Amino acid sequence: xxxxxxxxxxxxxxxxxxxxxxxxxxxxxxxxxxxxxxxxxxxxxxxxxxxxxxxxxxxxxxxxxxxxxxxxxxxxxxxxxxxxxxxxxxxxxxxxxxxxxxxxxxxxxxxxxxxxxxxxxxxxxxx
Numbered sequence: 001x002x003x004x005x006x007x008x009x010x011x012x013x014x015x016x017x018x019x020x021x022x023x024x025x026x027x028x029x030x031x032x033x034x035x036x037x038x039x040x041x042x043x044x045x046x047x048x049x050x051x052x053x054x055x056x057x058x059x060x061x062x063x064x065x066x067x068x069x070x071x072x073x074x075x076x077x078x079x080x081x082x083x084x085x086x087x088x089x090x091x092x093x094x095x096x097x098x099x100x101x102x103x104x105x106x107x108x109x110x111x112x113x114x115x116x117x118x119x120x121x122x123x124x125x126x127x
Contacts, residue, residue: 004030004045014049022047024080028059028118042066042113044121054123060084060113068110073124077101082117086110 003009004027013020027045036043041061048055060066060082068087077084078100086093086101087110094114095101103109105124 004034013047016048016050020047022057024057024078024118024120027057028080031057031059031118037061040064047120052124054121054125056121056123057118058121059118060116062113062116064113066111066113068108070106070108071123071125072105074105075103075107075124076122077103077111078120078122080118080120082119083114084117084119085112085114087112 012018027047031037031043031045034043037059041064042059044056044058046054046056062082077086077095079095079097081097083094083096084101086095086103088103088107093101
């Protein structure tokens, strides 16, 4: 059985000439079984990568802090399950299962998993 990170699996997953249907919940569960998640409590997988857009599925254990950062383009997070808090210059926001968070470009933020979570992140790094 191929892992999520095998070269062939990765190549097919990132082929922008194909239609893909992903189960974020299923992929998140598989990511939670990986050594990186077991070691750090957080890992992710790129589902789409073009100059204009990056789409990732990520999972984090409760209490995990994703270091403060900003990207040049806008970002959207969709919580498949769990709960996150997002600290920005404008305040602290909480998002739970089924919620979507839209962050403006260059918004400095820190993301904290309040509950074990799986989320999708869409980034526009070069806009």
